[in-house]
Amino acid sequence: MTAHQRELIGFAAVGLLAYTADLTLFSWLRGPAALDPLTAKSLSFLAGCTVAYLGNARGTYRNARLPGLRPYLVFVAVNLAGALVQLLCLTVSHYGLGLTSQRADTVSGAVVGMGLATVLRFWGTRTWVFRAEGRVGSWTG
Numbered sequence: 001m002t003a004h005q006r007e008l009i010g011f012a013a014v015g016l017l018a019y020t021a022d023l024t025l026f027s028w029l030r031g032p033a034a035l036d037p038l039t040a041k042s043l044s045f046l047a048g049c050t051v052a053y054l055g056n057a058r059g060t061y062r063n064a065r066l067p068g069l070r071p072y073l074v075f076v077a078v079n080l081a082g083a084l085v086q087l088l089c090l091t092v093s094h095y096g097l098g099l100t101s102q103r104a105d106t107v108s109g110a111v112v113g114m115g116l117a118t119v120l121r122f123w124g125t126r127t128w129v130f131r132a133e134g135r136v137g138s139w140t141g
Helices: 003-030 036-061 070-097 100-130
Strands: none
Touching: 003 036, 003 070, 003 100, 036 070, 070 100
């Protein structure tokens, strides 16, 4: 297995764990905790970002030495940009193209949007957050 493959697999595994944490916490905050949806999503988003950051910092990019709070804040900013990509895909599909069914919303936001957002998050994470010696090299040649 190449270093690039290990990086991709590590990033994907951490992302899946973070997604699970986000979804689980959101469901609990909306259900038993009875919080409003925006507060619940904001808190679950931050929890998911924290799980993803720690997983990448201690796993995928464990060789990168990044002191202080700045890398975490940049990581959250990259993840917010990814969330905006998902919302943009949903907005274009639902309001721009008139595809208003639940299935169309799911495909545009959770499939197309998530796919594009994941590419952005991977690139942003390895370029702006963990850009030290822990990175395995360029993906662009």
